[in-house]
Amino acid sequence: MGDWVAASGKNLTHIFATHGHGDHWFTAGLMAERFGATVVASEGTIKEMHRNAAIRPQFWDKLFPGQIPDAPVTAVTVPGDRLTLEGHELHIVEVGHSDTDGTSVLHVPDLGLVVAGDVIYNGVHQYLAESADGGRDAWRKAVTVVEDLRPRHIVTGHKNKELDDDAARAIAETRAYLDAADELLARHDDPLGFFHAMLERFPERLNPGALWGGAVALYKEKAPAPGRSVGRR
Template identity: 60%
Template sequence: MADSGKNVIATAGTIAVMHGNVEARPFAWDKLWPGQIPDAPVTAVTVPDNTLTLEGHALHLVEVGHTDTEQTSVVHVPDLGLVVAGDALYNGAHMYLGESAGGGLDAWRQAISTVEALAPRYVVAGHKNEDLDDDATRVIAGTRRYLDDAEASLEQCSSATEFFHTMVDRHPDLPYGRTLLWVGAKTLYALREPGADPVAAAVGSWF
């Protein structure tokens, strides 16, 4: 987000991920989209107490840790009972789980609890079925249920294809995000191979 001084504002954790993505460009993003991404230096800065003021109202940037990637954050607007959740919560869409190996699902659950403790009435998710409302209780419960189903399916399924179809069958009401589900499934099962390279698994899953 940007402040009135035209600065790009982010948390320290998010800025660290930005730098990491710049470093990863030659191995990931430039391979996926060769010649299509312009130079993008990191210019974001932090603000004191991770708080902005907009028209007299406080906007708090809250770091929640690992969700569908590392060092994620949400924006909390207490006066509106609102959390702008980015990818910490999904609303009516399949979820990207490719970075959830090795305890990532439990970390994501903790992030959800952090958001829930803010007591929002509304949650705006980054991945959303536009036909659904933003009721916080429903969005939080749906995200938790999907993670629980994913964990059970990972224990039961022996291949990415089986996992993908199992999750689609468990959530027939989700019309969006099947590409993310498939890419994440391929990554998770590639990482089960002996000596798997995490970067190669993640990048290769997009092709």
């Protein structure tokens, strides 16, 4: 990525983190150091970045053993959540919970563009592991915030590269996935049944591993506490 930026001839000044999941910012410091850039994020995102740094040994390093460099949290907020790029304003918009807490997006009004991170997915299975206890409803509200910005184009955090960046389509498909998750969670009693039902509903989406991780986490939340029985009425 660094070589791609250098080859573009552009002057990299800022790196924006949409949310705290480590796969979206762990190497931002290396890029910032190479180009003299500043990592920026919302206050809520920075809080989540610190949380992900703390759980790194138990989670991220197990997913990517030996692949993640030292990654201290260096992100800072910007006054008024506004950046200026070549005379154009870029707005950091906090949207709350998406596939994790403390999410924000970057709105570029003059381009009709939203850099949406994981609020909107594009042809990839959505990460549902943190969507219990009202999380999917909160995610829908975040989607609505993005939709109300009236973007024409969406840059998503996870995308099938064969698809375009049409905002209306990506927003509608993200909502449909959340609705299907609610429907199929109610129908199935175990994570495997839910997993296969979602694969059948969305056969073209990439990264089923994210779906499986979410299924396991959601059914763990649904399971009764040890020593307790579940009655039927």
